[in-house]
Amino acid sequence: MSEHTRAILLTACPDQPGVIARVSGFLADRAVNILEADQHTDPDERAFYMRLELDHSASNLNAASFDEAFAEIAGALSMTWRVDWRTKPKRLGVLVTKEGHCLADLIYRCASGEIDAQIPVVISNHESLKTAADSAGIPFRCIPVTKDNKAEAEREIDAVLTDHACDAVVLARYMQIMSPWFISRWQGRAINIHHSFLPAFAGARPYHQAHARGVKLIGATAHYVTEDLDQGPIIEQLTARVGHRDTVDDLIRKGRDLERVVLAEAVRNHVDNRVLISGNKTVVFD
């Protein structure tokens, strides 16, 4: 079966009886086969979420005709939905400052196909990582940020991302706080890696905070960016063991491995349409 006959359908609707029967019946009637199915009912939000991997090779349905056909059933169920027809890889703009380990890791995973995406541009407020982008053949844009030019810098970042037709933006250790304007522009499409096990050690210098507190585990957290700093919906977290012999530098070193893996996992799941936002939480169909 060709990749081009596979699509991903994501749906969200109020919890109610018969949703699976209605949607799967609709698809079966149109000769669309369900390859993989995941559902989740959130009792607090009284919401029902579903992800379906579809094979439409035997069907007449396609990107052009699906929306009109599906609108009726979706309307009846008060359902929002989106379909990814996977005609081309997602495009990820990457924001960085000086720490290059997450950038190098994302470049490697996209190039090797582990993450099904391309990186059309790297943007930074410093020149430090220009070489890393250059040697991978990725355009690098340095957009310095100061107290005075912050709004202007963000508009420029937004323009560069838009020019490069980015589907999402990854803050791969970008050490600037984004404004509500920027965040609303990239709502649900901006992923940040925070170098602690949130909500512990939000804010600046989390490894220093962790060392001062004497924790026995450090962590990393990938989350969607929202207006509340380090408070957005968490996509992925991981911890690693540390001990009394570990200095702040050891924590930073051990943390880099967590950050790489946590960010990559979050980005991969986002790219594969496996993440749904439910209130201030995520549903991750992995």
Add this chain to the structure above:
Amino acid sequence: MSEHTRAILLTACPDQPGVIARVSGFLADRAVNILEADQHTDPDERAFYMRLELDHSASNLNAASFDEAFAEIAGALSMTWRVDWRTKPKRLGVLVTKEGHCLADLIYRCASGEIDAQIPVVISNHESLKTAADSAGIPFRCIPVTKDNKAEAEREIDAVLTDHACDAVVLARYMQIMSPWFISRWQGRAINIHHSFLPAFAGARPYHQAHARGVKLIGATAHYVTEDLDQGPIIEQLTARVGHRDTVDDLIRKGRDLERVVLAEAVRNHVDNRVLISGNKTVVFD
């Protein structure tokens, strides 16, 4: 909603289009609501597995009428199925020898409701753990096993389990190899805990083997018992870090925590109808 209006439907059939639509349509037509759904397609076995948690409070369907109604659709799909109407807790017979940590743990979890099951009887080839069973008010049967009485002992064990109406048997560090006869009697209903990360260190004294090999992690494995020793379908595994300072006794001590948790998790998932056997593997819908 009462627990008594919830049921679990497990199905297995050849992979084919339209299964979800057929089954969910059947249920919707009869006012049975799907509360939770899990599916898995095994491409090697070309098999499709499904677990549905159902609310039948608004339906006329019940234990008496379901099978007849469902038989038609199941026949059309070449589907095998079972429904657990959850009218009473599962009954687990526990086999032990001298090590009591898994037994104590299972007793605690069943008593506290963490595992939705009862332990009507503990059977051992030694007297060592009689007190543990006694103080929990559980009948204890000592059935010694020697070279000469093995077949007879197993028939007695089987009879005791049957007398106590056991749904499944848990080998909670029972240090005897069961015969094909016994195993076939409890096919898919006998769970063993092996104190290593199988397939490493199968057979006797795995912690001694692990120490001699100098591994940096030890493990534990819960699996269904089959005729091939320590080769049955794996339900759950876990590992823990060890180092050069750890003696065999340290490995045994650290391993006990793995064994407790791994066995409890496997038993809990089995009891909750979350485990399906697919060839020599398991599908665990957790």
Add this chain to the structure above:
Amino acid sequence: MSEHTRAILLTACPDQPGVIARVSGFLADRAVNILEADQHTDPDERAFYMRLELDHSASNLNAASFDEAFAEIAGALSMTWRVDWRTKPKRLGVLVTKEGHCLADLIYRCASGEIDAQIPVVISNHESLKTAADSAGIPFRCIPVTKDNKAEAEREIDAVLTDHACDAVVLARYMQIMSPWFISRWQGRAINIHHSFLPAFAGARPYHQAHARGVKLIGATAHYVTEDLDQGPIIEQLTARVGHRDTVDDLIRKGRDLERVVLAEAVRNHVDNRVLISGNKTVVFD
């Protein structure tokens, strides 16, 4: 070699050259053999910590003569020290409220010798866990706590612990905040289990907090009790994976396994003289 010829020496002093040479020379001159040695230099505290397991079977040194002989060298190094001659098991008073999993676990580990300690008394502000203590043959004291009798209740708890010659007190899910008076009485000898990955979710109902925040890992933390609630030196921490399907009850259930293991590990290391407090952190020589 008899257990009675082994002792543990713990030392703390300002960091300075020659400490190991001085102490090991002192011991070698007196025919005391070092079986195991651990050292740690804390650069922030400018302090040097050492733990030595000693075999004094060939030596004249003993509990009576050691202190006088060692005082000179300790004075020269500005060293504080303590020796555990291990003549009898440590005695642990356990405080509980209604949750019994940690209590049951500690009882099992002490009885089986996994933790080299005895539990002479269980104290609770409720009657719920009386049976658990009774069936293990451990005296149970119910000391209810109200707003009005808090100070008096604590004096009674302290008296009971003292009457039973307790070396340390374990707060095994004891849901009361201790007063500065009580805490100072048991400084460095009171271990609490908190059911979150501190410093995240300090205070009440941490699993509810964790569920509301949508974390992908939950944790447990064992720490020494200090005047600042949930802020004392951390001894041990562990995390476990959770997902969007997990309800608060699932978090509580998964958390119990963390709490059991984390508390047991902390208590075992404390009992074995493997934990030193350094400022608001711990050095754990494991």
Add this chain to the structure above:
Amino acid sequence: MSEHTRAILLTACPDQPGVIARVSGFLADRAVNILEADQHTDPDERAFYMRLELDHSASNLNAASFDEAFAEIAGALSMTWRVDWRTKPKRLGVLVTKEGHCLADLIYRCASGEIDAQIPVVISNHESLKTAADSAGIPFRCIPVTKDNKAEAEREIDAVLTDHACDAVVLARYMQIMSPWFISRWQGRAINIHHSFLPAFAGARPYHQAHARGVKLIGATAHYVTEDLDQGPIIEQLTARVGHRDTVDDLIRKGRDLERVVLAEAVRNHVDNRVLISGNKTVVFD
């Protein structure tokens, strides 16, 4: 304190009383300060191992004079030893075939200083990873291996490693079995990454073996290369969770993260003189 006044002393000798006192006394007499100390007694080998980080800034001892001075005490204790004066970074030759993730990772870590070593040359039996070496400015040598030229190829590899003054060789997914001749040349200095939790799934295609067996965890193992394939002393191991939904490709993908981290950790500890071989095991002072 300058890095150039720090040295690492590693010792191994039969277990006997007074070793710490003798060695630490020797150092204190010569104004060498012990910054960090680790000891281990292996009861099976009846051997005592020690690692000391030394500050010799106030001492007359240096690389030239140490050996002669230390020889007397070492002779009396039947002690073997080595000192790393850390005058220059270690040099690591890296062998690869077609999989580039471990190579890319090692290059990044060495370049960023996370591993205190240089990679003077990359050698492969294929051309696939030439670009990876080129873009990092590292000489790449392709030495194809066939049935007929194996001995010759190994001599060439050995010559290239020697020409580049390599201290150690890292088999970073090099898919060739080395001969006893080569292995004896690099005894204790050749580190391999095996993509399974050894001793499970030794030999070829371990992820396929793991998938066929239906394990719930996969692993990776870094070990010293010995004549017995995949049987050498284990330096580091790690596992990660997999489930019934994971295909062989998923296992390979998840495994890459394990391999990167496990190999990097093993190489870092080797480079920092933290690994001692004790029979067929390792002592890792981390």
